[in-house]
Amino acid sequence: MPGLFTSRAAVRPVACEELPLDEAVLRHPGQVRPPRPRGDYVERVVLVCAPPLVAGRPPRVEAVLQGLDAEVGAIVAAAVSLRPELAGRTWLVEPHDADGQLAAKMRFAAQVALVARGQPVSDRAPALAFDDVAVLGPLPDALAWPGACARYAANGSAGPGDAVLVLASRDPRETILHGGVCADGVFQWVR
């Protein structure tokens, strides 16, 4: 909490959660003293605060990383449930972000979520030729992603036994991820 010698800026990145005593004892054994058998003399409430692991990230990157597991899990769930005909195909993950480290984390989170749902996953990444990138790069999202998906099928980097899960941010103002599925040259946003 901000105080006499603690500034708001120092406290702001810290995420705090207030827990009931019983739940705090279960989640943090050894750190929270359990209630006495005959009861405590005072009412205790536990405030669990966690500072960020890495400081100084841009706000958008930090926001995406904070919700990465939940977002990617929801995207994978939507992809698997909306496209049940793709069961048994090998999933390739194609993250798209200007921050390379964030893209790598997105890829890993998606692969873990797919494996957790029993889907086969490959580290292979679908590829585009230089000319394809030059043509598709300037296009708007509504044309670029379907075009890229068609090229994946045409150049064989995503074959009939593959399905590509695309993760991307579509607007610099948002802090969420969108997910799309590319299979057999046809692209569809699922979340």
Add this chain to the structure above:
Amino acid sequence: MVRPASPVCPPRRWPLRALAVLALACGLAGCVKIYQPLGGLNAPRVVQPDAPHFAGLRIDVFCVPGPALTAIEAQVLCRRVGAALEAQGATVRTEARARRVALPTADSPAGPPADLVLELRGRVNERKRYPLSWTAFALTFTLAPGVDEQRIGHEVEVRDGRGHLLAVERFDARFVEQTGVGVWVGHRVMDALVRAPADRLGRDAYKRHFSDDYYGALSQILVNAQLRATALAPRPLPGLGP
């Protein structure tokens, strides 16, 4: 032998002096209210709340009264949220009740359905007093602060005009009120000599900090929901025909 008369002991004045000092200290004691975001309100944001993100967008805002949000508080909340969203270009309708489940149509009396529906519910509204701190407050003549705390929690749901859920978030905040001459003087000195204007904690700074976080977080959630709705605009799945 005549014993000298025993001197008349002057009445003991220290209890009266102590009470006078205590009364003076209580009179001088100010209080400092500090806002601490707990969840949802301190999430990193990208949108600027003063930019016209929602130009041309119709947004319905429902503030649902309940145990943690009185009817009057719901009306005030709706009015303030509506004003904040209108400042960002949206056309806003506000109602202090739960939203109707039935989907509105273009011919319905309420008018065409909104592009986004925002529903705000109070989840937590608790006040706590810490008796030990108030005991120390009295024993130290207000040098040690007496502490009261208020926790509020809101639940935020955003849906599209057809009722599909686009975003859910929880906002939790803690307001700690410290009363005492020691803490009041300390914060005033720090505000005057050390802290930047945006970091000052005295007077009504907690209201400004809370409003910045609340409306900023709402704007971010609504921008995310708007973009998600755009991505999921209904169209036939490939291969399934018209």
